[in-house]
Amino acid sequence: MIVKRLDGSFRRCGKPATDVDHIRRGDDHTLKNLRPACTECHNRKSGQEGAAARYRHRARATLPPEPHPAELWRLQQGESAPRGARSAMD
Template sequence: MHAWGGSTRKQRLPRTWSHLRSQVMRRDAYTCQINGPDCVRVATDVDHIQRGDLHELDNLQAACKPCHARKSAREGVQGRARRAALRLRPAERHPGLTGEH
C-alpha cells in the first residue's frame, strides 16, 4: 500500500492544486523549506505547514521527499495519539454520586 492508501487527502485538494503547487515550488526555488536531518535540499513535494485543508500559499512550503515523509509520519503519530487519548478518557462520574455508599 502506498502512503495515500486509505486517505481522502487527494480528493480534498482544490481544483487549482497543480497551479498552487507550481507557485509554491517556484516561490521556494525548488528548495526544501523543512531542512530536516535527512534533507536532500531538492524539493519534489508541497507540504501543508499546519495540518488540515488550508490550501493558501502562506500555509504551503516546498519539501524534499525525506523531510516530507518524516513530517507526515510525525503528524500521523500525533494524530493517532490524540484520538487514542480521547478513547481512553475516564468515564465521567454521575453528578448524583458522592462516593459514599
C-alpha cells in the same frame, strides 16, 4: 509554483523540493499555508503528525467517562446516589 517560490530547494535541509507541505494541518490550501519540501522531510513530518493524531484518538477512545464531581463527593462522604441515578461505578 510553490517549489519555484524558493528556487526549488527546501530551506530546512537544502535538498531539492519535490513535495508541497501544509504549514498548518487542515484543509487550508492557500499559498500562505503551503511550502516546498523534500520528500524525506515531508514524509517525516507527515508521519509525526499521523502518529500524534492516532495517539490522541486512541486516548479518547480508551478513557472511561469521568463521574460528575458531585457523585465523587457523595461517594467520599459514604452517601448513596439518589434513586434512579447512575452510580460512578456504572
